[in-house]
Amino acid sequence: MQRAVTTRKRTSLAGWLTEPTLAGMRRRKALLGYLFVLPTILGILVFTAGPVLVSFGLSLYKWNVFRPPTFVGLENYTRLVSDTRVLVSFANSARFVILAIGLQIVFSLLLALALRQRMATWMRYYFRTTFLLPFLLSGAATGVVLSYLLHQEFGVVNYYLGLLGIPRIPWLTSSDVVLYTVVLAYLWQFVGFSLITMLGGLSNISSEVLDAAEVDGASGWNWLWQIVLPMLSPTLLFSAVIGVIGGLQIFDQPYVMTRGGPGDASRTAVMTLYEAAFKNQEIGYASSIAVILFVVILAITAFQFAMSKRWVFYQ
Amino acid sequence: MQNQGLNRRQFLQMAGVGSAAVMLAACVPAQPAAAPAADGEGAAPAKETVVLRVQGDPANETPLLEPFRQVHPDIDLEFIAVTGIDHEEIASKILSMIAAGEQIDFGYSATEALQLYAGQGLAYALDEFIQRDEAEVAEYFADVHPSLIEAMMYEGSVYELPFDFNAANMYYNTQLFAEAGVDHPADNWSKDDFLEVARKIAKKDDSGQTTVFGYAWTNRLWGSWMPWIFVNGGNLFTEEKAPGGEWLWSTFYADDAAAAGRGGGYRWVTPTANSPAVVEALDLVVTLTSEGTAPAIEMGGGQTLQGFFADNKLAMTPAGGFWAGGLANAGFANGSFDVQLFPSWKSQRHQFGTGGQWISAQGQHKEEAWTYSKFRISQEGMKLWYGANGIITTPSRRSMLVAEAFAETGPAHWQVFYDTLDKHPDTAPIPAPPISNPMTTLFTSYTGRAMTGELSPQQAMDELQKELEDLVARSQDIMYPQG
Numbered sequence: 001m002q003r004a005v006t007t008r009k010r011t012s013l014a015g016w017l018t019e020p021t022l023a024g025m026r027r028r029k030a031l032l033g034y035l036f037v038l039p040t041i042l043g044i045l046v047f048t049a050g051p052v053l054v055s056f057g058l059s060l061y062k063w064n065v066f067r068p069p070t071f072v073g074l075e076n077y078t079r080l081v082s083d084t085r086v087l088v089s090f091a092n093s094a095r096f097v098i099l100a101i102g103l104q105i106v107f108s109l110l111l112a113l114a115l116r117q118r119m120a121t122w123m124r125y126y127f128r129t130t131f132l133l134p135f136l137l138s139g140a141a142t143g144v145v146l147s148y149l150l151h152q153e154f155g156v157v158n159y160y161l162g163l164l165g166i167p168r169i170p171w172l173t174s175s176d177v178v179l180y181t182v183v184l185a186y187l188w189q190f191v192g193f194s195l196i197t198m199l200g201g202l203s204n205i206s207s208e209v210l211d212a213a214e215v216d217g218a219s220g221w222n223w224l225w226q227i228v229l230p231m232l233s234p235t236l237l238f239s240a241v242i243g244v245i246g247g248l249q250i251f252d253q254p255y256v257m258t259r260g261g262p263g264d265a266s267r268t269a270v271m272t273l274y275e276a277a278f279k280n281q282e283i284g285y286a287s288s289i290a291v292i293l294f295v296v297i298l299a300i301t302a303f304q305f306a307m308s309k310r311w312v313f314y315q
Numbered sequence: 316m317q318n319q320g321l322n323r324r325q326f327l328q329m330a331g332v333g334s335a336a337v338m339l340a341a342c343v344p345a346q347p348a349a350a351p352a353a354d355g356e357g358a359a360p361a362k363e364t365v366v367l368r369v370q371g372d373p374a375n376e377t378p379l380l381e382p383f384r385q386v387h388p389d390i391d392l393e394f395i396a397v398t399g400i401d402h403e404e405i406a407s408k409i410l411s412m413i414a415a416g417e418q419i420d421f422g423y424s425a426t427e428a429l430q431l432y433a434g435q436g437l438a439y440a441l442d443e444f445i446q447r448d449e450a451e452v453a454e455y456f457a458d459v460h461p462s463l464i465e466a467m468m469y470e471g472s473v474y475e476l477p478f479d480f481n482a483a484n485m486y487y488n489t490q491l492f493a494e495a496g497v498d499h500p501a502d503n504w505s506k507d508d509f510l511e512v513a514r515k516i517a518k519k520d521d522s523g524q525t526t527v528f529g530y531a532w533t534n535r536l537w538g539s540w541m542p543w544i545f546v547n548g549g550n551l552f553t554e555e556k557a558p559g560g561e562w563l564w565s566t567f568y569a570d571d572a573a574a575a576g577r578g579g580g581y582r583w584v585t586p587t588a589n590s591p592a593v594v595e596a597l598d599l600v601v602t603l604t605s606e607g608t609a610p611a612i613e614m615g616g617g618q619t620l621q622g623f624f625a626d627n628k629l630a631m632t633p634a635g636g637f638w639a640g641g642l643a644n645a646g647f648a649n650g651s652f653d654v655q656l657f658p659s660w661k662s663q664r665h666q667f668g669t670g671g672q673w674i675s676a677q678g679q680h681k682e683e684a685w686t687y688s689k690f691r692i693s694q695e696g697m698k699l700w701y702g703a704n705g706i707i708t709t710p711s712r713r714s715m716l717v718a719e720a721f722a723e724t725g726p727a728h729w730q731v732f733y734d735t736l737d738k739h740p741d742t743a744p745i746p747a748p749p750i751s752n753p754m755t756t757l758f759t760s761y762t763g764r765a766m767t768g769e770l771s772p773q774q775a776m777d778e779l780q781k782e783l784e785d786l787v788a789r790s791q792d793i794m795y796p797q798g
Contacts, residue, residue, distance in 0.1 A: 151619065259400070278407045279752045281752075
């Protein structure tokens with residue numbers, strides 16, 4: 001009898017939803033909520049979770065797209081851990097992130113504090129726009145221009161350095177220098193984005209707190225270290241998380257500027273992934289690199305959030 | 316009372332199924348609109364126009380289109396421009412496009428990609444077309460050196476008919492040569508002659524920085540330091556000939572001595588990157604850079620070097636006929652540059668690359684694609700193309716390399732281009748096996764590591780050798796047939 005009742009109720013969806021009871025109202029409310037989040041859930045499933053799962057599946061195969069895939073188990077992963085080019089590219093990405101994101105946060109914070117000083121409104125807008133403009137440009141386009149500007153022999157940068165008596169710097173042709181060049185190029189382009197974030201964060205700090213600190217005599221380093229940075233910590237966390245995720249995925253600008261060279265000195269993890277997938281048609285191997293990169297990014301992001309409990313303060 | 320209604324999990328399941336059904340429904344193609352009624356029931360159907368999707372530069376091909384359409388009004392061409400810093404990058408993009416399901420009926424590829432496409436089964440062998448239209452294409456073969464044809468063969472079959480080629484000859488800046496009191500080098504000038512000239516012209520300022528370079532090259536497969544490997548008697552791989560192709564040589568080159576011993580295309584089988592000849596060649600170019608005679612190398616197709624050359628900051632560089640057109644387009648005056656054969660070392664065997672149109676094996680319009688390709692390599696087609704575009708690359712036809720073709724642009728010794736093939740018939744294509752893309756990445760990477768001093772030439776080539784051996788071992792499925 002109980003089974004018959006259940007079947008009858010389940011087949012009457014309209015009745016279940018329109019039931020004029022408190023439970024029915026809750027159901028209708030819940031339905032509305034689900035309908036609103038449905039596009040997002042579908043988007044995540046189709047465009048994020050799906051590709052991640054497919055990548056993991058593909059990483060267990062040898063496949064060049066034009067021939068049927070062959071199951072190879074964990075062979076791609078065992079090859080990956082002994083592939084010095086891939087290991088070097090991950091190390092390059094890590095060095096890049098530490099340098100670029102660290103400097104990006106420091107510079108953008110300093111610039112934001114500088115822009116917070118009293119100045120004419122038009123100057124404030126001018127500086128904000130000037131710093132943000134490079135962020136609006138394409139990484140590939142800036143890469144082309146920068147590679148000309150930074151040419152060792154006839155680049156404009158070395159020309160002016162030469163006028164100051166500074167020898168030509170092998171910006172793009174020395175293994176020891178090239179990664180720093182890539183970091184500089186990244187900073188030039190992306191510091192404006194962090195600057196806007198920092199300005200937003202600073203403007204969110206309660207004026208009562210800042211006034212109270214001033215009354216209590218906080219100034220200079222104490223004011224920055226004891227008041228501003230703790231209050232700005234959510235913004236710093238955001239910048240660090242977004243910066244690390246983006247930094248580990250850096251591709252277009254260094255690829256256009258150096259093609260990973262000289263040697264492998266500026267080859268990043270995504271560059272090896274791209275080369276494996278699109279130059280070498282090793283889709284399975286490229287997928288294994290993608291999976292490892294995904295795991296690395298996930299682990300670092302999780303670590304950042306876990307550590308944030310110790311230093312991030314929400315007002 | 317127990318709630319027997321739908322719980323949230325069940326509802327989500329239903330919602331998921333419902334959404335999937337909606338999406339599937341949306342994916343069903345709409346019914347085609349009804350065709351408009353014919354003017355009359357007895358009207359004969361007009362011949363359908365075939366639209367070929369072509370990978371190529373529409374600007375360059377435009378001069379051929381109208382004359383072609385006049386003869387073949389039922390064939391139209393839709394161009395897909397694919398750009399890249401070098402041939403292997405273009406090939407990567409094309410492979411990605413094909414993998415993504417984009418239809419390409421035919422396209423252009425250079426030596427770098429021929430075996431890559433053919434080895435993957437993407438390119439269609441032209442043998443049946445050539446044999447069928449023997450009378451029509453015989454004149455073409457009579458005009459083209461057999462080494463170019465052989466370079467476009469793979470495992471006994473022809474996959475492309477060469478439209479252009481570029482051997483790495485030595486371009487030089489006549490003003491810098493004159494200032495240094497150096498004459499046009501002899502045909503058989505040696506590596507030592509070259510070094511003497513390069514070092515004589517190179518100039519440094521008081522701080523020891525080079526202001527004028529004697530020699531420069533870019534890091535890539537063709538050109539690069541590959542010409543030094545070839546003249547030193549080396550190669551990155553052992554060179555073998557695939558069986559087959561006898562029908563072609565006996566049909567079109569029966570009386571040509573340069574065709575003797577040719578086979579069914581090249582096979583680059585075993586890596587020889589750390590052979591003494593290759594290491595010695597690398598050592599030579601490393602020395603030139605470390606002493607300041609040559610600049611630090613960079614990746615790319617050589618456009619930067621054209622700027623160097625135009626500013627009289629560079630005396631010599633390896634390049635093919637394409638450089639003459641490039642320099643002329645850049646405003647370099649006729650007479651301000653010239654060209655000579657590459658210097659001899661243990662031999663004077665040059666390296667070249669050639670290019671032509673390949674037809675997609677998956678394409679639905681192979682016959683029409685062949686019709687256009689045939690027109691493009693005809694005398695009329697090539698004259699139209701080169702007449703409108705200039706000599707921006709070296710025509711594969713000997714008959715097109717004549718004085719008037721270079722009268723406006725130079726170089727004065729334009730004969731060098733075809734002499735490379737005629738006087739040195741052992742001249743051969745750059746090594747470009749079906750694994751040429753990853754091979755090129757490895758080659759340029761280790762070249763870079765040697766040129767920056769990160770590794771010695773011997774260390775760099777030992778490591779390259781090991782990586783090439785690994786690459787060959789794991790790519791047996793796309794390498795040459797065994798046995």
